[in-house]
Amino acid sequence: MSPKRLYRTLALAEAVTWTILIVAMILKYAAGVEWAVLVGGSIHGFVFLSYALTAVIVGVNQRWNLGRIAFAVLTAIVPYATIPFELWLVRKGHLEGDWRREKTDHPADGNWVNALLRWFLARPVLLVSLAVVGIAVVFASLLVIGPPGGREA
DSSP states (O other): OOHHHHHHHHHHHHHHHHHHHHHHHHHHHHHOOTHHHHHHHHHHHHHHHHHHHHHHHHHHHTTOOHHHHHHHHHTTTSTTTHHHHHHHHHHTTTTOSOOOOSOOSOGGGGSHHHHHHHHHHTSHHHHHHHHHHHHHHHHHHHHHHOSTTOOOO
16 A cells, blocks of 8 residues: 555545544434444544554655744644645645655655554554554554543533
């Protein structure tokens, strides 16, 4: 899977889970379906974390500056903002190219972040496994802390 396709998939998934969360909130507050936000929020939260990690990995691979990477992550906070941002990235050519598994003469390829990315890209099963475990640990930690605004009594 190319960086472009991976990013597009997660950007779309993030938007879809916003819809799930919004519908869940409507069900909770309009129809009294209390569990809807727990389920919808959990799905959205897991995909949010997955999108954020994907934005960082793809951003480093595509040599985005720190501001663009941060903005990519922040677009997940605004409902549906990942879609126009992804379209902008495509239009500007910021998602073109394959995974950078080899060091090049580019100045950024000499830093430790890019070296670490290349090392993990050479071991995709390990990268995916650590990503899934890392996301699950963060997700579980956030569940223990509780939802934004706290739990209702």
